[in-house]
Amino acid sequence: MEHKGNMQRVTKRFMKHKLAVVSLIFLLIMIILAILAPVIAPYNPNQVSGGFSKPPSMDHLLGTDQIGRDMLSRLLYAMRISLFVGAAATVISTLIGVILGLLSGFIGGVVDSIIMRITDMVMSFPYILLVLVAAAVFEPGLWSIVLILGFVDWPGVARLVRGNVLSIREMNYIKADIAAGMPKRFILFSEILPNTIAPVFVYATQVFAISILDEAALSFLGMGVQPPTASLGNILNGAESITVLTSKFWLWVPAGVLIVLLVISINFVGDALRDALDPSV
Amino acid sequence: MTNNKKPIVVVEGLRKYYPVGNSNTSRARQMVHAVDDVSFEIAEGETLGIVGESGCGKSTIGRQIMALERPNAGKIWYDGQDITAMSESQLRGIRTEFQMIFQDTNSSLNPRKQIYDILATPMLYHKIATKENVKQEVERLLDMVGLAKSSLNKFPHEFSGGQRQRIGIARALSLKPRLLVCDEPVSALDVSVQAQILNLLTSLQEEMNLTYVFIGHGLGAVRYISTRIAVMYLGKIVEIADAKDLFENPQHPYTKALVDASPIPDPNLRDRSRIVISGEIPSPVNPPSGCRYHPRCPYAKEECKKVDMELQVVDSSSSHLCACPFYATNLAKEE
Numbered sequence: 177m178e179h180k181g182n183m184q185r186v187t188k189r190f191m192k193h194k195l196a197v198v199s200l201i202f203l204l205i206m207i208i209l210a211i212l213a214p215v216i217a218p219y220n221p222n223q224v225s226g227g228f229s230k231p232p233s234m235d236h237l238l239g240t241d242q243i244g245r246d247m248l249s250r251l252l253y254a255m256r257i258s259l260f261v262g263a264a265a266t267v268i269s270t271l272i273g274v275i276l277g278l279l280s281g282f283i284g285g286v287v288d289s290i291i292m293r294i295t296d297m298v299m300s301f302p303y304i305l306l307v308l309v310a311a312a313v314f315e316p317g318l319w320s321i322v323l324i325l326g327f328v329d330w331p332g333v334a335r336l337v338r339g340n341v342l343s344i345r346e347m348n349y350i351k352a353d354i355a356a357g358m359p360k361r362f363i364l365f366s367e368i369l370p371n372t373i374a375p376v377f378v379y380a381t382q383v384f385a386i387s388i389l390d391e392a393a394l395s396f397l398g399m400g401v402q403p404p405t406a407s408l409g410n411i412l413n414g415a416e417s418i419t420v421l422t423s424k425f426w427l428w429v430p431a432g433v434l435i436v437l438l439v440i441s442i443n444f445v446g447d448a449l450r451d452a453l454d455p456s457v
Numbered sequence: 458m459t460n461n462k463k464p465i466v467v468v469e470g471l472r473k474y475y476p477v478g479n480s481n482t483s484r485a486r487q488m489v490h491a492v493d494d495v496s497f498e499i500a501e502g503e504t505l506g507i508v509g510e511s512g513c514g515k516s517t518i519g520r521q522i523m524a525l526e527r528p529n530a531g532k533i534w535y536d537g538q539d540i541t542a543m544s545e546s547q548l549r550g551i552r553t554e555f556q557m558i559f560q561d562t563n564s565s566l567n568p569r570k571q572i573y574d575i576l577a578t579p580m581l582y583h584k585i586a587t588k589e590n591v592k593q594e595v596e597r598l599l600d601m602v603g604l605a606k607s608s609l610n611k612f613p614h615e616f617s618g619g620q621r622q623r624i625g626i627a628r629a630l631s632l633k634p635r636l637l638v639c640d641e642p643v644s645a646l647d648v649s650v651q652a653q654i655l656n657l658l659t660s661l662q663e664e665m666n667l668t669y670v671f672i673g674h675g676l677g678a679v680r681y682i683s684t685r686i687a688v689m690y691l692g693k694i695v696e697i698a699d700a701k702d703l704f705e706n707p708q709h710p711y712t713k714a715l716v717d718a719s720p721i722p723d724p725n726l727r728d729r730s731r732i733v734i735s736g737e738i739p740s741p742v743n744p745p746s747g748c749r750y751h752p753r754c755p756y757a758k759e760e761c762k763k764v765d766m767e768l769q770v771v772d773s774s775s776s777h778l779c780a781c782p783f784y785a786t787n788l789a790k791e792e
Contacts, residue, residue, distance in 0.1 A: 347564040347567075348561055348564045349565055349575075351525055351557070351559070352565060352625075352628060352629075353579075354552075355525065355552060355555075355557050356552065356553065356579040356583075356628075357548070357549040357550075357552035357583065358578075358582060362578075362582070366578075367567055370569050371567070371569060
């Protein structure tokens with residue numbers, strides 16, 4: 177309510193991006209479908225309900241997979257898993273990044289150096305290799321992939337927050353707070369943090385998109401979500417064989433298209449958010 | 458000097474150097490000599506103006522007095538207590554007594570907070586107001602600086618520069634300070650608004666018996682508001698005197714040049730022996746030897762390059778101090 181005027185301006189600017197609005201609507205529908213998967217899925221995704229590798233029909237709208245499971249149901253559940261992995265990994269990495277970035281920028285000195293060197297280290301690791309090794313060391317599965325992705329994606333957020341803190345720290349209103357003898361926790365949490373949230377939010381949309389892609393890549397390689405649980409990545413895994421790729425499009429096209437659409441629309445929403453939240457416009 | 462009133466601030470041998478760039482790697486660390494051995498006093502209830510070109514260290518002095526930074530050397534006594542020797546927690550106990558207003562009104566208020574929150578939070582924290590009367594207090598402050606009560610629920614971007622400066626003044630006064638450091642408070646405002654803010658500051662000073670340190674580069678504004686003025690050049694005070702005395706009887710060639718450089722509205726008064734400063738201000742990283750003004754001074758002598766000129770009493774009956782022993786005698790010769 178306090179920021180009503182502000183929220184209205186942001187909404188208005190966001191609405192100018194038609195593509196982003198369409199993307200947002202698409203995302204919301206997908207999220208609702210994912211949440212409602214147990215209700216609307218026509219079959220149990222893990223049970224054999226028809227012939228092997230049957231093309232789409234009235235009984236199975238997207239056909240069945242190699243062992244006769246309904247593809248539409250599997251796709252709905254897979255989206256549920258993929259969105260969950262993406263969101264959870266984003267939350268974890270954003271939290272880690274914000275905390276480390278705040279500490280680094282606000283305390284400065286040795287703490288800053290140490291945190292930033294760790295950040296550089298994590299950033300300079302070959303990404304997919306690190307994830308593969310981690311997935312091999314820990315037991316692959318839903319939670320391990322969430323944690324792995326969460327611990328890999330935070331350096332960007334940390335750098336972003338640190339940079340923001342460093343610039344906001346020089347603002348006169350922070351000097352006024354210090355001059356007024358306000359405590360550090362007030363300066364950090366009430367003055368600096370709210371002013372860094374908007375760019376972090378925008379950045380988090382990118383992390384979300386990347387996490388969905390990474391989950392797909394890992395599961396495709398068999399290091400992610402383990403069958404029989406469906407995820408967009410391990411559905412694609414079935415497309416490794418040439419026969420599937422060339423003659424059984426319904427086994428992989430829907431999942432592939434869904435990944436592309438999800439990632440693209442998340443990025444469109446993120447871009448529009450960046451414009452809408454930029455106070456200088 | 459100011460024997461009639463007790464000083465509220467005494468600055469002694471203040472030095473503040475900043476490292477140039479990020480020179481962790483270079484062996485000999487270069488330093489900007491922002492403030493180099495400056496001493497002065499501020500009497501209770503007076504307004505000390507500090508003028509000088511950009512980069513002469515006037516704002517640095519302001520930040521040291523506010524204890525926002527620690528000096529490299531020297532002491533600052535506030536009301537008898539050495540604030541340079543205090544810990545951060547000790548400082549917090551007396552910080553409310555000296556407050557600051559800023560030049561850049563854009564960054565002096567948190568863009569995401571309403572005026573009410575900006576003004577109320579520090580008062581509540583320091584228990585200057587209670588939950589019950591804080592709204593009244595905020596309204597009283599707004600009224601005092603000439604803003605409508607309806608401003609309470611607005612955000613900083615909804616105000617003009619002058620209005621934001623008024624809010625800044627209200628925030629500074631909310632903690633009932635005794636000393637107000639005004640760091641170029643009107644430099645970013647247009648002329649009609651400058652006058653309003655200066656008048657507001659003057660009337661508030663009378664009302665609340667405030668002491669001001671008024672930092673500025675526009676001589677007009679500084680002259681208008683100050684009782685005493687210190688002229689700075691490259692980290693040093695070159696002349697300090699009562700405002701009237703300084704303008705009518707400048708003793709330092711730099712002061713004279715500054716006074717001459719400010720436009721005079723009356724064309725009949727314009728023709729005077731003007732000093733025009735030539736050349737650039739030297740780098741504060743390697744300040745000139747001796748008197749720092751000598752490379753640009755038309756009266757410079759051989760001696761000026763060697764001897765670091767100290768502030769000296771110009772005439773024993775006044776509080777006029779000047780760092781140039783030659784200028785006055787030069788003038789006498791010319792006439």
